Amino acid sequence: MVFKLADETYGLDSPADASVSVGGTDIARKVCIQPNPQRCYAEDVVLPRERADGWMELELGEFVYEGEEDGDVSFSLVEMKRLDGKNGLFMQGIEIRRKNQIHLF
Structure with a gap:
């Protein structure tokens, strides 16, 4: 997620639940908007x-x-x-980037 914070914010100091879902699999974690x-x-x-x-x-x-799957990817922040x-x-917005991968032969 790419964002900026105003000089004064309100209500953004509690941990939030973030999740990424793809193909019926959910990956969740706790995140904080405040740096x-x-x-x-x-x-x-x-x-x-x-x-x-x-x-x-x-x-x-x-x-x-x-590379063989079709489906939606969804993101949430609650x-x-x-x-x-x-x-x-x-x-x-949301930026999707490829991570570096190690290929084993």
Whole structure:
């Protein structure tokens, strides 16, 4: 996920549940929108990192594509701990990148 945060945000300091689904398989993890783990009030969460272009990126998950499957890939990011409003999140979009792979012969 590629995003920016406003100078002042509200409601974005709780851990969120991120998932990637493909072919009926769900991969889930805890993530934090805030780059500072103390603002997220949680341990063992994936934190965002700043990109060279000034935007932040947060890895929501990963999946394996074998080249023989057809189907949809879906992403979700849900935070239900704080049910009040949230503001200050500017989404650019989702970027899907290939990871480096090791081929064994």
